[in-house]
């Protein structure tokens with residue numbers, strides 16, 4: 096089953112009366128429950144593509160279909176964007192504030208606090224936790240919303256190398272447990288191949304290559320198979 100189908104999608108900005116194409120002719124299908132990574136040089140259109148899918152920007156052309164048609168979309172950005180006046184657990188519950196069933200909300204938050212190893216920090220405020228914990232809270236907030244698709248824009252980009260490596264592992268575990276469709280933008284080729292079952296390489300606003308990564312999780316970055324795919328992805332980007 097397809098979660099997302101894009102056909103001929105493009106976005107052109109008008110800057111000082113000049114047309115600036117940010118993404119062009121994007122055709123893409125994403126299967127439900129798949130972890131897809133989008134990788135490419137800075138400025139190749141990754142963020143614009145995510146913003147179009149999220150509905151944060153109107154597309155200039157093409158068609159976009161979701162399954163279910165009213166798919167809920169969760170977003171995680173490079174910065175956690177937490178509410179400083181809310182605790183970790185209340186930040187996670189943020190999208191559920193309108194829900195009437197408070198016991199159900201508590202259960203959902205508890206479930207993801209546990210999955211994200213944040214139980215001991217549930218009462219802490221964003222200023223009292225590390226960058227890695229803040230980003231886990233942002234991920235928890237997206238998961239509590241129970242989205243059909245999670246869009247992640249360089250969510251680990253601002254973290255130190257150690258925190259980043261441990262969150263990459265955690266993200267794979269969460270993906271295996273939560274079984275969500277994930278689109279994850281990065282400009283780190285290793286990260287793209289470590290996480291993605293499908294790696295989409297973008298260049299100049301277009302999809303250059305679409306790699307399938309037939310490796311099981313957790314992946315071994317030192318293995319020959321990993322190295323071979325990583326090299327192919329890197330070459331696709333560098334050969335341009």
Ligand SMILES: Nc1ncnc2c1ncn2[C@@H]1O[C@H](COP(=O)(O)OP(=O)(O)OP(=O)(O)O)[C@@H](O)[C@H]1O
Pocket residue numbers: 108110115116117118135136137138139140141142143144282
């Ligand atoms: N709001 C905007 N107005 C005008 N041009 C824009 C806007 N947003 C993006 N662009 C242009 O569209 C192109 C793609 O930008 P985008 O941010 O999508 O790339 P990216 O691959 O996500 O880059 P990075 O990895 O640096 O975040 C760039 O040339 C950028 O200058």
